[in-house]
Amino acid sequence: MNYAALRNRMVEEQLIPRGISDERVLEAFRTVERHMFIPAESRDNAYEDHPLPIGEGQTISQPYMVALMTQCLDLKGNEKILEIGTGSGYQAAILAAIVKEVYSVERVELLAKRAESALKKLGYNNVKIKVGDGTLGWKEHAPYDGIIVTAAAPKIPDAYTEQLNMGGKLVIPMGTMFSQILTVAEKKTDGIQTRDMCGCVFVPLVGKDGWKE
Ligand code: SAH
Numbered sequence: 001m002n003y004a005a006l007r008n009r010m011v012e013e014q015l016i017p018r019g020i021s022d023e024r025v026l027e028a029f030r031t032v033e034r035h036m037f038i039p040a041e042s043r044d045n046a047y048e049d050h051p052l053p054i055g056e057g058q059t060i061s062q063p064y065m066v067a068l069m070t071q072c073l074d075l076k077g078n079e080k081i082l083e084i085g086t087g088s089g090y091q092a093a094i095l096a097a098i099v100k101e102v103y104s105v106e107r108v109e110l111l112a113k114r115a116e117s118a119l120k121k122l123g124y125n126n127v128k129i130k131v132g133d134g135t136l137g138w139k140e141h142a143p144y145d146g147i148i149v150t151a152a153a154p155k156i157p158d159a160y161t162e163q164l165n166m167g168g169k170l171v172i173p174m175g176t177m178f179s180q181i182l183t184v185a186e187k188k189t190d191g192i193q194t195r196d197m198c199g200c201v202f203v204p205l206v207g208k209d210g211w212k213e
Contacts, residue, residue, distance in 0.1 A: 003035055006047040010063055014049050020067045024075060028097040029067060034060075037088040037118050056108050058203055060088040061150065065182075065200060069148055070094055072171045072184045072197065079145035082163065084134035084205065089115025089127075091150055096124040103127075103141050105134035107206065135207035137163040144168060151205035152180045158209065161185075161192055173202045177211060 011029050020026060035046035037060060042052055051059040061069075069091070073081065079099040083092055086106035092115065095102045104127060106112040112131045119127050130138060137147070137159035147160050149172040160170050164187045173180035182197040204211040 001035075001044055003033065003047070007031075007034070010047045010049075014064050015067050018064055018068075020064070020071055022071045022075075024077065024098050025067055025071050025094075028070070028094045029063065032090070032093045032097055033122060034063070034090055036122060037090040037093065037115070054088045054111065055114075056111055058087050058108065058111060060090055061202070066091050066094060068197065069150070069171045069182065070098070072182075073146040073148060073169050075099055075146070080141070082138055082141070082144040082147045083150065084137075084147070085150035085203075086112055086115045086129055087150060089118050089129075091148065092127050092129075093119060093122065093124050095148070096127045099126075099145075101126050101128075101141075103138050103144070104129050105132055105138055107131070107133060133207040135159065135205060135209035139163065146170070147172075149173065149205065150202065151210075152177065152202040153205045153210050156185060156192070161187060173200050177204050 035043045038046045051062050054060050075098050080101040081095050081099050083104040086104040092102050092104045109131045112129050116129050135157045142163035143165040145165050145168050147170045152173045168187050170185040174183045180200050182200045185192050185194045
């Protein structure tokens with residue numbers, strides 16, 4: 001398999017025609033080895049236009065959704081970003097390729113361990129992972145320039161608006177357990193301003209300030 005060629009094709013056919021235009025995001029998608037974050041048996045499907053199972057009932061999102069969410073953060077390169085739901089570690093790697101520091105919280109220990117080892121193997125040394133309830137954010141390293149939530153929430157957990165820098169953006173799928181609207185919230189001096197992006201389907205954000213188990 002020529003994975004580099006598949007990556008270029010993914011960028012040209014799935015991302016650019018749908019409106020991903022941020023060069024930093026496109027470059028990250030050309031370089032980050034998505035197949036290294038996917039279980040061996042489905043590796044050859046890594047660059048296809050859909051989500052894939054990563055074990056423990058969880059999924060790695062469709063490339064376009066990862067790209068759209070990343071683009072919504074409007075990154076310049078020197079940010080500190082919090083991700084909720086490490087999963088495979090792919091979204092964390094995309095962020096790590098663009099920004100200075102990435103903090104990521106995952107509730108399933110096995111997934112966190114696997115993601116950590118994949119990221120380390122590929123040399124993404126600017127990502128720190130914690131096992132825990134991400135609905136509480138990660139207070140120790142706050143404030144963040146951006147927060148990206150890769151699981152579906154019933155509402156914006158209080159911790160996220162508290163741990164976000166002024167002017168920072170929060171990208172979060174919000175709605176029911178079964179379908180959501182990808183929402184971008186910006187923290188401004190006069191409050192939180194939200195914008196709806198598109199419909200989406202994510203696995204539930206399970207925790208104290210999310211869905212109950
Ligand atoms: N960003 C991931 C995809 C994540 S799938 C990737 O690039 O592969 C959503 C993940 O959110 C799952 O791994 C799930 O276990 C995790 N999750 C759900 N609720 C959570 C919570 N409260 N805190 C942290 N992680 C959570």
